[in-house]
Amino acid sequence: MEVLVCVKRVPASGGTPQLTDDGQRVDTRNLAFTVGPHEECAVEEAIRLVAEHGGAVTVLSVGPAEADEQLRYAISMGADRGVLVETGADELDPQATAAAITGAVRRLEAERAPFDLILFGNESPDAGNYQVGVRVACALGLPIVGGIKGIDIDDGARHARLRRDVPAGVEVYEVSLPAAAAVKEGLNLPRYPSMRGRLRARKAELDELSARLPDAGAGTGAGDIDTVPSEIAIGRGGLRKMRLRQPEEKRTETVVLGRGPEAAPAIVDILEELDMV
Amino acid sequence: MLVLIEHNGEVAASSLEALTVARAIADDLGEPVEAVVFTAGTDADPSGPTLGGVSAAEEEALRSRLERLGVSAIHSVAHPELATYSPERWGESLAQLIRRVEPSAVVAAGTDRGNEIMAQAAARADLPLATNCSAVASAPPDDPGATSQNGAGAQHWRLTRVRQGGMLLEDAELAAPVALATIVPGSAEPNDDATHDSSGAARAGQPMAVEVFEPRFDDAFVASRLVERTTRDAGVSLATARVVVSGGRGVGSADGFASLEELAKLTAGAVGCSRVVTNNGWRPHSDQVGQTGTKVNPDLYIACGISGATQHWVGCMGAKAILAINTDADAPMVDRATYAVIGDVADVVPAIVDEIHRRAH
């Protein structure tokens, strides 16, 4: 069973995001990077599926050269190989991202074996476009369901059951393989990399591809195809990020009710006031 | 302009918001608003607002409701293959409808299902999609900022998207022959009566047209199939509880949650937690509050030993009031809370429980 997992390099800070002066991106000079929790679960699930059904796990990231860090992390967890599609420092729009992934998948499948399952996060933690997986699946003619929190593979029948939570309960979908799924945290509990895994990841050879947009101003958009043969051809999508900004936050003055257990009566006063006890 | 309506007989609140936003844009452009309703389904999710089949009587009620909401026509999407939900089939249907109607824009609610169907439609119609927008406006054609991205026939839109679960806003430009956008829940005051336009004038009282649209699927159409649906019993759920007693790393262990559970029981609330807690295996992921967990909006959120990282904060910032219990007076959660107690969770929470018991006697 060949499984591909798509992961995006994103800033990991838990603090209020500080922006660069031009408002184009989050100031990451002092930040660590990570992949989103949904995607970490996708990597974990792929490793478990391959352990059970045989095959290999490939992780793929579209982004700057530094995204090799996230690919190596996935390899340290147990993924077999990493593919970096280098597109430079600027975040691509979702159509271009999907085109880069689709192009890379076609190349990898032509060179090696076709993928039986392609996993995405339900949404990227920074941009949250909720669509890259769907666009890739659609371009490749694969079925895809989002929000997945359970995957069962039936090897013999070549199909999978995908489970997700919805506001009212649980839904189960059946897809025939090859298929894609966009998964959510809660699917599993991702492992921590072992020391051996870390060593292996440090030495791992990554496959490098590149994808480039047509030169700014040169083209008219989605139809443009870049023709440098070694690069994956992608066009610019119709959504363009102009500026990031912080939302206005209504600051409340914090009322300190006290220190330690002596504050309990004041808390219960509030609970009574709100008619909660 | 088309608006995708999620309903279970009654129009979903999130769709009402999307309709309100669409209404304002359409008024601006002098365009009518038309609804897209999937009507062929028989698997209407009984307890959640979803697209799906409804009885004739419900459909009639839905029609008059949409008419009052200022909708001038309904596109009723019907096909035997749509009887059960499939993201691919529903998205393909919408893409085919877009090709037929050629609207200026399609707007849907930024719910899981709304985003899923719109992403499918966008991929199939090869159009850009801006998800989770808090504002959408048509940009004037001579706007120098609106450069041509998508060639001839592209219209230009200015919009604001929510990123990082709400910690950042993105001002963006959309250039496309048809603009596709979803509206993040909570971004508009739903307008219940749109029989008058923004200037107060009554809209032309033409009877609403209902047009049935039957999509086509060839035999090789690739789609996932919904094979099972189970309904949860409606207990106190994290998403709807009036009180959420939530614990973070400061609770220390799975056992440490015993007093939080007791407090939740006494207040008829639900227990929540941070990601550190689920990662440690102290609580199931279904309890997690935050960007990759559940978003809650209780009257009171009690944050016990939670630092208040942005990814947690976006999950609880909808609470009316927050009580932070933390040993660190400088923790971001303490800074942003309505009330704070500086102290050890292991001392403070049992003391609250004792005090409630004491007063009950």
Ligand SMILES: Cc1cc2nc3c(=O)[nH]c(=O)nc-3n(C[C@H](O)[C@H](O)[C@H](O)COP(=O)(O)OP(=O)(O)OC[C@H]3O[C@@H](n4cnc5c(N)ncnc54)[C@H](O)[C@@H]3O)c2cc1C
């Ligand atoms: C993409 C992404 C998505 C994420 N999604 C989520 C999410 O959905 N939900 C989420 O919660 N996190 C999420 N996180 C993780 C988040 O950034 C934080 O790491 C996490 O919220 C921290 O959890 P915590 O507050 O329990 O732990 P810590 O940050 O370690 O804070 C512990 C707090 O407890 C206090 N404390 C310690 N001991 C005691 C005691 N005895 N009594 C009282 N107080 C004490 C400390 O002062 C501190 O403030 C996400 C991260 C990323 C990168």
Ligand SMILES: Nc1ncnc2c1ncn2[C@@H]1O[C@H](COP(=O)(O)O)[C@@H](O)[C@H]1O
């Ligand atoms: N730059 C990227 N590289 C690899 N995968 C990506 C990238 N961007 C998005 N994805 C995948 O698509 C999912 C959904 O992203 P989005 O549509 O941006 O919410 C993510 O969780 C990833 O699995």
